[in-house]
Amino acid sequence: MPRVIVDVVPKPEILDPQGQAIARALPRLGFDGVREVRQGKHFELDIDDAVDDGALHRIAGELLANPVIEDWTVRRL
Amino acid sequence: MTSASSGRIGVITFPGSLDDVDAARAVRYAGADPVGLWHADDDLLGVDAVIVPGGFSYGDYLRAGAIASHQPVLRSVIEAAHRGMPVLGICNGFQILCEAGLLPGALVRNAGLHFVCRDQWLRVDNVATAWTTRFEPDAEILVPLKSGEGRYVADSATLAQLEDDGRVVFRFLGGNPNGAANDIAGIASADGRVVGLMPHPEHAVDRLTGPSEDGLHVFGSALDALVSQPEAFTAT
Numbered sequence: 528m529p530r531v532i533v534d535v536v537p538k539p540e541i542l543d544p545q546g547q548a549i550a551r552a553l554p555r556l557g558f559d560g561v562r563e564v565r566q567g568k569h570f571e572l573d574i575d576d577a578v579d580d581g582a583l584h585r586i587a588g589e590l591l592a593n594p595v596i597e598d599w600t601v602r603r604l
Numbered sequence: 605m606t607s608a609s610s611g612r613i614g615v616i617t618f619p620g621s622l623d624d625v626d627a628a629r630a631v632r633y634a635g636a637d638p639v640g641l642w643h644a645d646d647d648l649l650g651v652d653a654v655i656v657p658g659g660f661s662y663g664d665y666l667r668a669g670a671i672a673s674h675q676p677v678l679r680s681v682i683e684a685a686h687r688g689m690p691v692l693g694i695c696n697g698f699q700i701l702c703e704a705g706l707l708p709g710a711l712v713r714n715a716g717l718h719f720v721c722r723d724q725w726l727r728v729d730n731v732a733t734a735w736t737t738r739f740e741p742d743a744e745i746l747v748p749l750k751s752g753e754g755r756y757v758a759d760s761a762t763l764a765q766l767e768d769d770g771r772v773v774f775r776f777l778g779g780n781p782n783g784a785a786n787d788i789a790g791i792a793s794a795d796g797r798v799v800g801l802m803p804h805p806e807h808a809v810d811r812l813t814g815p816s817e818d819g820l821h822v823f824g825s826a827l828d829a830l831v832s833q834p835e836a837f838t839a840t
Contacts, residue, residue, distance in 0.1 A: 537712075541757060542783065544717050590674070593667055593703065595710040596757060 528573045530604040531583055535592040536567035567597075611636035611830045613823070614651035616681075616697075618643040618672050622659035623694065623806060630806040631655070634823035636830075646676035652830045653690040653734075654681050656697030658750075658804060668711065668753045669699030678704050690734035690826050691798045695751055698790070698800030707791055707800045708766070709758030714751070715783025723815040724749035724803050725777040726789050730770050733796040734829040738821035745818035747808040749781060749789075754802040756784040756791070766791055774801050797829075 537543045546564040553561045570591055574583075583601050592599040613631045615638050617624045628638035639651050643661075648654065656678075662671035672678065678700065685691045685706055693701035699711045714720060725746055728739040739745070758766070763785055766772055774790035782802075790801025805819025 540759075541712065542715060542755075544713055544715055548717060590670065591666070593670065593710055595702075595708075595759075596712055 529576060529578075531572040531574055531578075532602050532604060533570040533572065533583075533587045533591050533599055534567060535570070535587075535597050535599045536565050538596055538598055541596050611653070611827045612639050612649075612651045613637070613826060614639045614641040614648055614654045616641045616643060616654065616656050616677055618659070618661035618675065620660040620663055621657055621696070623804065624657040624659070626804075627655045627657040627694065627806045630809045630819065630823045633809045633820055634827055636823065636827045641677055643672065643675045643677050646680045648677070648680050648684060653692070653826050654684065655806075656681070656691065656693040656700050657806070658695030658697060661696055661700065664696075664753075667699075667703065669696060669701075669703040672696075672700045673703035673705075682706060685793070685798050688795065688797050690829050692735050692822070692826065693798075693800035694804055694806060695754070695802055698802055699753065701798065701800045706798050707793060708762045709756055709785075709791070711751075711753050711802065712755050712757055713753050714755050714781075719750070719752040720754065720781045721748075721750040722781070723747070724781060724789075726774045726803060727777050728773065729775050730773045730792060730796070732770075733773055733792045733799050733825075735799040735822050735825050736773060737828055738825040743818075744777060745805075745808075745821075746816045747803045747805050747819050748814065749803040751782070751802050754784065755782040756788040756802070758785060769794065771796075773799055774803065 546566040550564040587599045615627045631638040701707045728743040731739045771792045776787040792799045805822040808814040808816045808819035
């Protein structure tokens, strides 16, 4: 069964306070040098062969991501 | 079907709605008849206006309001709104209306990451919408705010258009609680019939249970809108 990965991240201009909190925590753990963290979502979809790329992009753009605030990528494994 | 003399205002219940009962109570306080609407039913039962209430529909899974915005009842609400039916989204309801595309922009995690629960002063910047005509211009009102994802964002062109068109309806006073763009607490559609806001006017209709009675005017305004235009937007 084909597997599809959809990754969703906040747009660059959208403040990501969760990512900032993670970035601030890293030095406390001894990890220096991480300048920025953006937190997003990772979806794994198992699909039938009949689901085409157009449908996948609609799934990503109409439900999995909110295009107002998020960018997304779709890739087949 | 219409009964504009009393005014029938629908209140939607989703799995995870919390404030549908208070919204129905506020409708009743304002002198209209609340009508319960169910998320899985696309029948608006002939109501004259719709309130999408607060809460955590579908547990805020995926994004706040995202799943609810695709439910059958919302498809009917979108159609009715395009015909001019007054629609009010409160808190999670505001998030749902943005996700559904009835209002521009989006609500995201508060800048400080903390859930904010407090009585909040607002200024009513637009008293011409279907939900704000009973307020005096620039009225300052006190209503509860309780949200973790209440920070309004939109691209700069959308923000400029909202400001230029006077579509910012409610603005935070006394300090921005969540980092919302331009201190925006609530906005309206271009025709002023659809309004969404993060604070909760339905919790401010009775001094026994809220900080003021300021919220009552929101629901009374809708009643006035129904009486003045009884046939234009009745649900079919």
